[in-house]
Amino acid sequence: MAAPILAYENLGLVQGSGWLFRGLDVHVGPRDRLALIGRNGAGKTTLLKLIAGKIDADEGRRTIQPGTRVILLEQEPDLRTFATLGDYVLGGDDAPLQYEAEAIADQLGIDLSREAASASGGERRRAAIVRALAQDPDVLLLDEPTNHLDIAAIDWLEEWLGRFRGAFIVISHDRTFLTRLTKQTLWLDRGTVRRAEIGFGGFEAWTEQVYAEEQRNAEKLDAKLKLEEHWLLRGVTGRRKRNQGRLTKLFEMRETRAAMMGPPGTANLTIGSDDARSKIVIDVKHVSKSFGDRPIITDLNLRVSRRDRIGIVGQNGAGKTTLLKLLTGELAPDSGTVKLAQNVERIVIDQQRSKMAPDKTVREVLADGGDWIEVQGVKKHIIGYLKEFLFEPGLVDAQVGTLSGGERSRLLLAREFARPSNLLVLDEPTNDLDLETLDLLQEVISDYDGTVLIVSHDRDFLDRTVTITLGLDGSGTVDVVAGGYEDWEAKRKAAAPKRGGGNRKVQATAPPPPPPPKVKLTYKDQRDYETLPKRIETLDAAILRDEKALADPALYSKDFARFEMLTKAVENARAEKEAAELRWLELAEMVEG
Structure with a gap:
């Protein structure tokens, strides 16, 4: 192994009234490709700033080989003192050479003469990337580099x-970004850092091993994990296993949707049964939209049914926002018709998540200062609901302004998903979310009983959530593909003419391996496989019944013993349901081979 070019030994930093982390050892080799993983609030951005030398540690020693150039691409660069993007890129004592910056800007498609004050998030992000890359770094520290970038820019950066x-x-x-590029992983977890010589592609398997070892050690010591760690650990590992089953259901939904579509290559989604026709949420017929002489949407035909999950992808400027506004009725087409079902109740979660009042508490945002919140018509205690969105109970009275950007995003999701609706519109929902919250968001979308429209550049997220992808190439044509981003990309590659050398080599999708022989279930396994779905339904009904009883505000004071009994019953039923789901998924994997 090559000697490190940069290292921190026994690193410690105080934040607030205690240590954010302490005793960390971090080293960076000359060709390392490191993914830094951790929950929102774990201190990932702070650790990058420490490594970059932007802030000082309270403990520890930083060593760096002479002449090593360390460049930090910050998540939110400060452009307030610059007139243009070019002034920002070429400003300061450490400014890059102008010709190098202009060459990278040209490749990224960013106009450096653009006024900084009116630049979009994507333009500001591109300018920050130009400055960082043109500085010829030896160590490059990247904090959410794909935020606000379109897919073409992400491909270029990769x-x-x-x-x-x-x-x-x-x-x-961005899981796809991390999987394609990283070869080592730093995991910042509960104030410690672990390093593995594996890329992000092996991260989940590695963390499962770590969690399993922690559980074994806790059992050996005859001690339980702290309550907050226990529910988090159980939630993380259980969620991943449940999502395997959800992905199976997603693929089944895609197959069903593909069967409803017309001949290959057409953009008309037809419905095959009267029952399906009665569930049409959005009916688009021969819709076209132009701005001046430029066609944005040309002759689009589309039928969106209840529980469809529609992903919208394309480069910046291709018309994603226009298409979204057409589908939701915010924008009228130049020709054709868009008909929405009469009973549509929509909620829109866009990129302006920072606008929640910073002086309000979490309790006030979610429950108007009370203890109970109505979630899709069912009352839930605010503490239990916060746990569902990975918040520690102690944050219930924290002010919004003290939360991290990712925590504010999670709080907004919790508030919006509680509202009654049957059409959910998500505009770049993955910005500022950590990987565990993304898992949670995928789960919530999967369980949502209405229709979902998603604009996103996050390829892995789309592959895990959507049943139909609408792909825009800027010409006005909308590709309608049953499946996720990879399905749309495969269709584009198949349709594109073959080009000569000089283009990036795209890794071909390997043929699937032959299925392993199916495992024969024991009598008990077979019985569990057949009976558990019914048991899960029964538990769901019991939880719903008891939660409705608990929703009575007078129950606590009128009959405390019954309140306590019902609370315990709901807790036990949820635990049994989770165990039953995990057991059934394990058996399903055995059955499917």
């Missing part, structure tokens, strides 16, 4: 980093 001869550490919620 290609550039693939050729990069230095080392980099990257924080990102």
Whole structure:
């Protein structure tokens, strides 16, 4: 192993009234490709700033080889003192060479003469990338580099980093980006850091091993994990296993949707049964929209049914927002018709998540200062609901302004998902979310009983959530594909003419391995496999019944013993349901081979 070019030994930092982390050892080799993983609030961004030398530690020693150039790409660069994006890129004592910056800007498609004050999030992000890359770093520290970028820009950045001869550490919620690029992982978890010589592709298997070892050690010591750690650990591991079953259901829904579509290559989703026709939420017929002489949408035909999950993808400027506004009735087409079902109740979660009042508490945002919140018509205690969105109970009275960006995003999701609706519109929902929250969001979308429209550049997220992808190429044509981002990309590659050398080599999808022989179930396994779904339904009904009884505000004072009994019953039923779900998923994997 090559000697580190940068290292921190016994790193410690005080934040607030205690240590954010202490005793961390971090080293960076000359060609390391490190993924930095951790929950929102764990201190990932702070750790990057410490490594970059932007802030000082309270403990520890930083060593760096002479002449090593460390560049930090911040998540939110400060452009307030610059007139143009070019002034920002070329400003300061450590400014890059102008010709190098202009060459990268040209490849990224960013106009450096643009006024900084009116630049969009995507333009500001591109300018920050231009400045960082043009500075010729030896160690590049990237904090959410794909935020606000479209897919074409992400592809370009992946290609550039693939050729990069230095080392980099990257924080990102983009699983595809991390999987393609990283070869080592730093996991910041509960104040400690672990390093594994595996890329992000092996991260989940590694964390499962760590959690399993912790559980064994806790049992050996005859001690339980702390309550907050226990529900988090159980939630993380259980969620991943449940999501395996949800992915299976998603693939089944895609097959069903593909069967409803017309001949290959057409954009008309037809419905095959009268029952399906009665569930049409959005009916689009021969819709076209232009701005000036430029066609944005041309002759689109589309039928969106209840429980469809529609992903909208394309480069910035291709018309994603226009299409979204057409589908939701915010924008009228130039020709054709868009008909929405009469009973549509929609909620829209867009990118403006920072606008929640910072002086309000979490309790006030969720429950108007009370203890109970109505979630899709069912009352839940605010503490239990917060846990569902990965909040520790102690944060219930914290002010919104003290939360991290990711925590504010999670709080907004919790508030909006509680509202009654049957059409959910998500505009770039993955920005500022950590990986565990993304898992949670995928789960909530999967369980949502209405229709979902998603605009996103997060390829893995789309592959895990949507049943239909609407792909825009900027020409006005909308590709309608049953499946996720990879299905749309495969269709584009198949339709594109073959080009000569000089383009990035795209890794082909390997043929699926032959299925392993199916395992024969024992009598008990077979019985569990057949009976558990019914048991899960029964538990669901019991939980719903008892939660309705608990929703009576007078129950606590009128009959405390019954309140306590019902609370315990709901807790036990949820635990039994979770165990039953995990057991059935394990058996389903055995059956499916």
